[in-house]
Amino acid sequence: MSDDGLEIPVLLSEEQVAEFLSANPEFFRDRDELLSKLTIPHQRGDAISLVERQVSVLRERNADLRERLNNLLSIARDNDRLFERVRRLVLSVMEAQTLDSLIDAVDDSLSHDFRIEYVNQFLVSDIFPGVSRVDCYPKQEICSNVGISDLLDGNRVVCGKLREKELKFLFPNHWKLVKSSAVVPLHCQRPLGVLVVGSRDEEDFRVGTGTVYLSFIGEVLSRALADFIPVKSTSETSAPEKI
Structure with missing residues (x-):
């Protein structure tokens, strides 16, 4: 109230108006x-x-x-x-009834069904001696050339851009073309090998790419490979056929 008895209107701030309308959402119901x-x-x-x-x-x-x-x-x-x-x-x-047919089935599916440009499989030579369908190397040689010492001791899929040495080992015929890749360890109670896939696109298998399906494929292939581990006898090593 002013000195002359007149009321001075109270000015509301924008915040007060907004607060009032928020608290009374039906204010305009009868005020068309x-x-x-x-x-x-x-x-x-x-x-x-x-x-x-x-x-x-x-x-x-x-x-x-x-x-x-x-x-x-x-x-x-x-x-x-x-x-x-x-x-x-x-x-x-x-x-698959033979090791060769198993390897072919995986190559064909990943190359044609999944449309992955480059697919290779490497097996541990101590486990699969005499196999010619894919490259076989001692476990340590595979780990050394991939640059991950404990790669074959677990199930961790590694994605990203590989170094020149690693590319030359894993993709000997196309190493200059591969811009991203994924290395899938094959392990079933013991190291069996690796499955590698590559692409010309840097984004396909970049670091951080989801690996759920690749891990699952690796587990399935690992268990299938275990069925073809040759059984050693006193006189000879049997052919790798399904048990």
Whole structure:
């Protein structure tokens, strides 16, 4: 109250108005005339009504939700296709009756079904002596050339860009073309070898790439390989056929 008895109107801050409207979301329910007088500046500089602004916001939110839903559906379709490829690979591995047919099944599936540009398999020579279908080396030689001393002692898939020495060993015919790769250890109670895949695209197998499916493929192949470990007798080593 002023000295002359007149009331001085109290000015509310923007924060107070916003707080009041937030606490009373139904304030405009019976105040259509007031609502129609409200205008909100648009990004283009034009003034639009509150209702128009609400409709615009809802449309933007709906568009965002539709985009998110479409992305989720796309991911789901990609996962379905990937699962189907893995399923076919597992079935072909299970049907292999010889070590050579097993190696061919994996190469064919990864190269054609998964469309991976470069695929190689290396086996530990002490476990698979006399195998000519793929390159075989002593365990330490494989680890040394890959640059990871304990690679064959676990199931950790290694992705990224390899050094020249490693590329020349793992991709001897295409090492200049491989820009990213994944090294999958093959291990079933003991080191059996490695599966390597490569791409001309640096993003395909970059560091941080998800390796769930590659790890699973490695586990399936490892268990299948274990069935073909030759049984040594006193006189000779039997041919690597499925037990």
